[in-house]
Amino acid sequence: MQPVPPSDSSSPATWIELWSLREDILLEEQPDDDSVVLRSQWGDLHIPRPGAVLTEALRRMQLGPVQLENVPGTEELAARVRLLTALRQLGGLVVRSIGAPDGEQPLLSVVPTATGVRLDPVLVPEDRLLRLSRFAALRSTGRVSLLESPLSPFRAAFTRPEAGWLIASLGRPITLERAVERLPIARPTAVALLSHLVATGMVEVAEQVAQPHDATFPEDHDPALLPWSHDDLRFHWSSRPGPHDRQFGATYPLRGRQDQPPVLKPAPAGPRISLPRPDPGKPDWDTSLAEALDRRRSVRSHGEQGMTLHQLGELLHRSLRVRSTGDPLSADVLPQASSRPYPSGGACYELEFYLTAGRCEGLEPGVYYYEPLGHELIRLPSDERLGTALLSEAQTGTGMAAPPDLLLTMTARFARVSWKYSGLAYALTLKHVGVVQQTLYLMTTGMGLAGCALGTGNTSLSAEAFGLDWRTESAVGEFVLGSLPAGDETR
Numbered sequence: 001m002q003p004v005p006p007s008d009s010s011s012p013a014t015w016i017e018l019w020s021l022r023e024d025i026l027l028e029e030q031p032d033d034d035s036v037v038l039r040s041q042w043g044d045l046h047i048p049r050p051g052a053v054l055t056e057a058l059r060r061m062q063l064g065p066v067q068l069e070n071v072p073g074t075e076e077l078a079a080r081v082r083l084l085t086a087l088r089q090l091g092g093l094v095v096r097s098i099g100a101p102d103g104e105q106p107l108l109s110v111v112p113t114a115t116g117v118r119l120d121p122v123l124v125p126e127d128r129l130l131r132l133s134r135f136a137a138l139r140s141t142g143r144v145s146l147l148e149s150p151l152s153p154f155r156a157a158f159t160r161p162e163a164g165w166l167i168a169s170l171g172r173p174i175t176l177e178r179a180v181e182r183l184p185i186a187r188p189t190a191v192a193l194l195s196h197l198v199a200t201g202m203v204e205v206a207e208q209v210a211q212p213h214d215a216t217f218p219e220d221h222d223p224a225l226l227p228w229s230h231d232d233l234r235f236h237w238s239s240r241p242g243p244h245d246r247q248f249g250a251t252y253p254l255r256g257r258q259d260q261p262p263v264l265k266p267a268p269a270g271p272r273i274s275l276p277r278p279d280p281g282k283p284d285w286d287t288s289l290a291e292a293l294d295r296r297r298s299v300r301s302h303g304e305q306g307m308t309l310h311q312l313g314e315l316l317h318r319s320l321r322v323r324s325t326g327d328p329l330s331a332d333v334l335p336q337a338s339s340r341p342y343p344s345g346g347a348c349y350e351l352e353f354y355l356t357a358g359r360c361e362g363l364e365p366g367v368y369y370y371e372p373l374g375h376e377l378i379r380l381p382s383d384e385r386l387g388t389a390l391l392s393e394a395q396t397g398t399g400m401a402a403p404p405d406l407l408l409t410m411t412a413r414f415a416r417v418s419w420k421y422s423g424l425a426y427a428l429t430l431k432h433v434g435v436v437q438q439t440l441y442l443m444t445t446g447m448g449l450a451g452c453a454l455g456t457g458n459t460s461l462s463a464e465a466f467g468l469d470w471r472t473e474s475a476v477g478e479f480v481l482g483s484l485p486a487g488d489e490t491r
């Protein structure tokens with residue numbers, strides 16, 4: 001597509017082109033060797049012998065959006081062209097904005113989120129339909145509205161409503177003409193906004209001249225994108241370093257604002273049942289790890305005799321107990337840590353375990369919290385119907401012929417992880433669920449019990465049954481447990 005033409009100088013401008021540096025960029029002038037350095041999260045960019053015009057432009061652009069015509073030394077066209085060429089080489093460091101002639105806040109700013117990308121506004125074809133990408137999301141940071149997409153190396157930011165009106169009209173295919181006639185935005189301004197949005201990739205252009213119901217867009221048949229839902233792609237994108245500029249890793253985003261929840265959850269009140277502890281070194285079964293791995297499978301039926309409290313105690317003790325506390329990995333930031341049989345990223349150990357018992361020899365049916373340090377079950381004052389509903393939901397999820405004997409629900413105290421990590425926190429929790437599920441699979445196989453992971457637990461039901469606010473601590477995974485049916489070869 002063609003570059004967008006500069007605004008028509010014969011009629012009063014309805015928008016102006018503005019340039020600035022990303023907010024995180026530091027400009028350092030180095031008179032000794034006549035260079036400037038632009039420091040950013042992507043490293044340092046040295047510009048040798050920038051010249052007075054580029055240096056002044058960068059100084060101003062660091063302070064906010066500027067019109068290049070206002071930079072001293074750009075009176076001649078040749079100087080402006082040289083400056084434009086130099087700025088285009090700065091790629092991901094430069095923010096392009098569409099300013100309003102009233103000089104107030106820009107109508108829209110396009111911020112690069114990856115190094116080496118350059119926004120080239122495009123001519124919006126008048127006869128084609130336009131549509132917002134289904135992967136684009138409009139959100140507020142509390143101070144500014146952002147349009148972003150995992151597929152775009154830019155985000156569009158605005159604080160005034162005009163761009164928001166236009167974006168809102170693109171939820172379904174619409175022509176430039178139709179969009180403009182419905183909005184109180186001058187046509188050239190709308191064209192400029194759209195030419196920038198199309199260039200970010202967050203607004204798509206129809207592949208052919210067509211009516212709205214016939215139009216197809218590149219995303220509609222891209223085999224790489226069809227399998228992705230909006231939410232899954234966004235989660236994947238944000239949960240790993242990559243094509244975005246978000247905070248990532250152990251950045252301690254909540255330090256100083258909120259305490260990290262304690263390493264051990266304060267135990268809920270209720271009658272306690274001390275669980276049997278196995279001999280740490282000597283199981284009364286002798287499946288080797290190689291055998292357990294070889295034989296492991298999901299078992300979706302339970303034996304005539306329920307599993308025993310002794311077996312339950314052994315399973316929970318060997319898999320999920322707290323082995324010790326107070327052995328911090330890094331004492332400065334984790335005042336308390338714990339050691340457990342299964343690993344946990346950053347030693348966060350945010351998972352908690354709740355047991356819904358239908359049938360277990362020596363244990364009353366009901367809903368329990370597993371206290372992993374004392375190795376006890378605490379009976380929760382949960383309505384009997386909720387326990388039954390949890391087991392029935394697990395039956396549906398596994399397709400079992402009868403409700404399972406036991407359901408172990410894993411919840412996560414999210415803030416244990418998100419207090420420390422930006423970006424990867426929730427992804428880490430889901431990985432922890434898998435770690436625990438595999439630990440339980442190996443243990444149940446080794447012990448000759450029936451086990452099956454479950455991926456379909458209901459957030460509201462478990463929160464009600466365990467008396468939790470799901471925003472603080474929610475179910476994130478389940479495991480169905482019971483005795484092995486007679487004659488089952490897993491044994």
Ligand SMILES: Cc1cc2nc3c(=O)[nH]c(=O)nc-3n(C[C@H](O)[C@H](O)[C@H](O)COP(=O)(O)O)c2cc1C
Pocket residue numbers: 296297298299300397398399434437452453454455456
């Ligand atoms: C994370 C995870 C979630 C699962 N969710 C379910 C489930 O909701 N229902 C079910 O019947 N099996 C579930 N399973 C078990 C798989 O269906 C099973 O592992 C797979 O079919 C392979 O069979 P196998 O485990 O017997 O080797 C899940 C397994 C994992 C690891």
